[in-house]
Amino acid sequence: xxEREVDxxxxxxxxxxxxxxxxxxxxxLRPGERISELQAVETTGASRTPVRMAxxxxxxxxxxxxxxxxxxxxKAFSERDISDSIELRGTLEGLAARFAAERGVSARxxxxxxxxxAAIDELLRxxxxxxxxxxxxxxxxARFHALLTELSRSxxxxxxxxxxxxxxxxxxxxxxxxxxxxxxxxxxxxIGQEHHRVVIDxxxxxxxxxxxxxxxxxxxxxxxxxxxxxxxxxxxxxxPALALIKTATD
Amino acid sequence: xxEREVDxxxxxxxxxxxxxxxxxxxxxLRPGERISELQAVETTGASRTPVRMAxxxxxxxxxxxxxxxxxxxxKAFSERDISDSIELRGTLEGLAARFAAERGVSARxxxxxxxxxAAIDELLRxxxxxxxxxxxxxxxxARFHALLTELSRSxxxxxxxxxxxxxxxxxxxxxxxxxxxxxxxxxxxxIGQEHHRVVIDxxxxxxxxxxxxxxxxxxxxxxxxxxxxxxxxxxxxxxPALALIKTATD
DNA sequence: TCGACTGCTATTGTATACATAACGTATTCA
DNA sequence: TGAATACGTTATGTATACAATAGCAGTCGA
Numbered sequence: 001x002x003e004r005e006v007d008x009x010x011x012x013x014x015x016x017x018x019x020x021x022x023x024x025x026x027x028x029l030r031p032g033e034r035i036s037e038l039q040a041v042e043t044t045g046a047s048r049t050p051v052r053m054a055x056x057x058x059x060x061x062x063x064x065x066x067x068x069x070x071x072x073x074x075k076a077f078s079e080r081d082i083s084d085s086i087e088l089r090g091t092l093e094g095l096a097a098r099f100a101a102e103r104g105v106s107a108r109x110x111x112x113x114x115x116x117x118a119a120i121d122e123l124l125r126x127x128x129x130x131x132x133x134x135x136x137x138x139x140x141x142a143r144f145h146a147l148l149t150e151l152s153r154s155x156x157x158x159x160x161x162x163x164x165x166x167x168x169x170x171x172x173x174x175x176x177x178x179x180x181x182x183x184x185x186x187x188x189x190x191i192g193q194e195h196h197r198v199v200i201d202x203x204x205x206x207x208x209x210x211x212x213x214x215x216x217x218x219x220x221x222x223x224x225x226x227x228x229x230x231x232x233x234x235x236x237x238x239x240p241a242l243a244l245i246k247t248a249t250d
Numbered sequence: 251x252x253e254r255e256v257d258x259x260x261x262x263x264x265x266x267x268x269x270x271x272x273x274x275x276x277x278x279l280r281p282g283e284r285i286s287e288l289q290a291v292e293t294t295g296a297s298r299t300p301v302r303m304a305x306x307x308x309x310x311x312x313x314x315x316x317x318x319x320x321x322x323x324x325k326a327f328s329e330r331d332i333s334d335s336i337e338l339r340g341t342l343e344g345l346a347a348r349f350a351a352e353r354g355v356s357a358r359x360x361x362x363x364x365x366x367x368a369a370i371d372e373l374l375r376x377x378x379x380x381x382x383x384x385x386x387x388x389x390x391x392a393r394f395h396a397l398l399t400e401l402s403r404s405x406x407x408x409x410x411x412x413x414x415x416x417x418x419x420x421x422x423x424x425x426x427x428x429x430x431x432x433x434x435x436x437x438x439x440x441i442g443q444e445h446h447r448v449v450i451d452x453x454x455x456x457x458x459x460x461x462x463x464x465x466x467x468x469x470x471x472x473x474x475x476x477x478x479x480x481x482x483x484x485x486x487x488x489x490p491a492l493a494l495i496k497t498a499t500d
Numbered sequence: 501t502c503g504a505c506t507g508c509t510a511t512t513g514t515a516t517a518c519a520t521a522a523c524g525t526a527t528t529c530a
Numbered sequence: 531t532g533a534a535t536a537c538g539t540t541a542t543g544t545a546t547a548c549a550a551t552a553g554c555a556g557t558c559g560a
Contacts, residue, residue, distance in 0.1 A: 012514065037542070047515045049299065052542095056303055060310035062409065069522065070542050084349075084404040091345050095338065154334045156417075159312065164410060262544065287512070297545045302513090319552065320512050 012046040017054035019044040024063050024074055025168055027243040031076035034067065061166045063244075077167075077244045079230060083223045085170040090219020092161045093145065096152035097211035101203045105151055113151075113200055116144045120193055129186055137189065138173045144196055145172040148215075151203065169226070169244070188225055192218065262296040267304035269294040274313050274324055275418055277493040281326035284317065311416045313494075327417075327494045329480060333473045335420040340469020342411045343395065346402035347461035351453045355401055363401075363450055366394045370443055379436055387439065388423045394446060395422040398465075401453065419476070419494070438475055442468065 020040060023029045040051045055072050058064045064072040077085075120140050123133045149161050165171040176189075195218040202211035270290060273279045290301045305322050308314045314322040327335075370390050373383045399411050415421040426439075445468040452461035 038540090048542095049514055049516090052299075053302065053306055053513095056306050057310065060307065062406075080404070081406050085406045088342075088345065088407055088410060091341060092338075095341050099334075154330070154338075156312075156331050156335045157338055160338060160410070160414060163413065167406075288510090298512095299544055299546090 012050035013053045013057075016040070016044040016046040016051045017057055020051075020054055020058060021061075021063060024058075025243055029074050031074050031244055034071060034073045035064065037071070061163070063166070075244070077169075079227075079245065082167075082169050082245070083226060085164065085167055086223050086226065087216075087219050089161065089164040089170050090216050090222070092157065092164055093149065093219070094212040094215040096149050096154070096157055096161065097199050097203060097215045098208040099154055099157065100148070100151035101206050101208040101211040103153060104206060105203055109151065110200065110204065113144065113147050116140055116147065117193075117196055117200065120144070120196070124186075124190055124193060127186065129189070138176050141176055141192075142172045148199065167244075188221070191221065195221075262300035263303045263307075266290070266294040266296040266301045267307055270301075270304055270308060271311075271313065274308075275493055279324050281324050281494055284321060284323045285314065287321070311413070313416070325494070327419075329477075329495065332417075332419050332495070333476060335414065335417055336473050336476065337466075337469050339411065339414040339420050340466050340472070342407065342414055343399065343469070344462035344465040346399050346404070346407055346411065347449050347453060347465045348458040349404055349407065350398070350401035351456050351458040351461040353403060354456060355453055359401065360450065360454065363394065363397050366390055366397065367443070367446055367450065370394070370446070374436075374440055374443060377436065379439070388426050391426050391442075392422045398449065417494075438471070441471060445471075 020029075020035070023043065029035060035055065037048055037051055037055070040055070041048055044051060044054075046054075055064060059066055059072060063075055065075045067073055120137060123129065123137050123140070126133055129137070149158050152158065168174045176192075195214050198214045199211050199218075202208075202214065270279075270285070273293065279285060285305065287298055287301055287305070290305070291298055294301060294304075296304075305314060309316055309322060313325055315325045317323055370387060373379065373387050373390070376383055379387070399408050402408065418424045426442075445464050448464045449461050449468075452458075452464065
C-alpha cells in the first residue's frame with residue numbers, strides 16, 4: 001500500500017467529508033450506488049474512523065442514505081424532490097424575512113444587503129451578461145440570501161435554512177445556475193433582483209407579510225424555471241441537480 | 251473496570267445515542283456542559299467509536315454543539331429559540347398541509363386522520379380530563395401530526411419536519427405537555443382540536459391556503475401558551491423545554 | 501507580585517486490529 | 531435441472547492502542 005500522506009492543516013474527518021461530497025456532486029459516485037468504506041478510505045486518504053464520521057455527517061446532510069443491512073448509498077432524488085426542496089427553502093426564507101421585518105432591523109444592518117443589491121444591479125446592466133459577471137452574480141446572490149437569513153436573528157431558523165441549502169440544487173447558487181440554462185436567463189435574473197428589492201423594502205417598512213410573500217414567490221419562480229431548465233437540457237454541466245436525479249425508471 | 255455487558259439486540263451506536271439523549275433531556279447533563287467521551291463511554295457501556303458516532307448524530311440533531319477546540323457540549327436554548335422552533339415547525343407543517351390539499355388526498359388516505367380526530371373528540375368529552383386520558387391525548391396528537399405530515403407525500407419536507415421535531419419542546423408531544431401546565435389547559439386542547447378539524451376539512455376541499463393558514467395558527471397558539479406556561483411554572487416536570495433552557499445570565 | 505514560559509496531564513483525533521454478519525458461490529441432493 | 535444449504539469471502543460494526551494537541555499548573559525571572 002502507498003504511504004499515507006497526512007495533511008495536518010485540516011482534520012481528516014473534514015477532508016474526507018469534502019472529498020466524498022465532491023465525488024457525489026461531481027457524479028463520480030452515481031445515485032443509488034453503494035459507498036464502500038474501503039474504497040472511500042483509498043480515495044480520500046483518511047483512515048476508516050474519520051471516513052465513517054464523514055459518512056454519518058453526509059447522511060445527516062441528506063446526500064447519503066443508510067442501508068438497513070449496513071453501510072450507505074448515494075441518495076437519489078426525483079424531480080419533484082428537487083422542486084419541493086426549493087419551495088421548502090423559499091418557505092423558510094420567507095419566515096426569515098418575516099422575522100426580520102417584524103423584529104425590526106437597523107439601517108446599519110441593512111447596509112450590506114443594499115450594497116449587495118447595488119452590485120447585482122451593476123452586473124445586470126450588461127446585456128448580454130458575460131460569463132465572468134454571471135459567476136459574480138452567483139456569488140453575490142448567495143451572499144444576499146445568506147445575509148437575509150441572518151437578519152432573522154433566529155439561530156434555529158438559520159440552522160434549518162442552512163440544512164435545507166445543503167442539497168446543491170436547493171442552494172441559491174444551485175438554482176441560479178440551473179436557470180442560466182434557459183434562453184430567457186437574463187430576464188429571470190432581473191425579476192429575481194426585483195424580488196430582492198421588494199423584500200428589503202418590506203423589511204425596512206416592517207411589513208412582515210409582504211416580506212414573506214415575496215420570498216415565497218421568489219422560490220416558486222425558481223421552481224418553475226428549474227422545471228423548464230430540466231426540459232430543455234441545454235447546459236447540462238450547469239445543472240448541479242443532475243448528478244443526483246434518479247436515473248431509475250421507478 | 252466492570253465487565254462490558256454487550257447487548258446485541260440493538261447496535262452500540264443506537265444504544266449510545268439513546269442513552270446520551272436521555273441524559274440530556276432528563277437534565278443529567280446540564281446545558282452548556284461539556285460532554286466527556288470517556289465519561290460517556292462509562293455511562294453508556296459502548297466503546298469510544300460508537301459513542302463518537304452517537305455524538306455526531308446528536309450534534310446534527312441539534313442537541314449538542316461542537317466545541318471548536320474539540321469535543322461537544324450540551325446546547326443551551328433561549329426562550330426565543332424555543333418559540334422560534336415551534337413557529338418553524340408550524341410553518342413546515344403548514345406547507346405539508348398545503349401540499350396535501352393541492353396535490354389531492356383520497357378518502358382512504360384521510361381515514362386514519364379522521365379516526366384520530368374522533369378518538370381525541372372522545373377524550374375531550376371528559377371534563378376535567380383524567381391524567382390517563384391526557385397521556386392518550388399526547389400520543390394521539392403526535393400521531394395526528396405525523397399522519398398529516400405524511401399526507402404531503404414530499405420526502406424532503408417530511409425529513410425536514412422530523413428534524414424540526416427532534417428538539418423535545420418543538421415536538422407535538424412536547425408543546426402539548428407544556429400547555430398542560432396552564433389552568434385553561436382543557437380549553438386550549440379544545441381549540442387545538444378545532445384546528446385539526448379545520449385542516450382536514452381544508453384538505454378535503456383542496457383549499458391549500460386555508461390548510462396552511464390553520465396549521466400556522468395552530469403553532470402560534472402553541473407559542474403563546476408555551477410563553478404563558480413558562481411564566482407560571484406550575485408543572486415543571488411536564489415541561490420538556492426546561493432541561494435545555496439557558497440558565498446563564500447571558 | 502505579576503507575568504511568561506515550560507512541562508505535564510488529560511482528552512480528543514486517528515489508525516488499525518478484531519469480531520460479526522451478510523452475501524455470493526459452489527456443491528449436493530431431490 | 532433446480533433448489534437449498536453450507537462454506538468462504540468481504541464488508542461493516544466495535545474495540546482499543548497510539549498520536550497529538552490543548553489546557554493547566556508550577557516555577558522562574560523581572
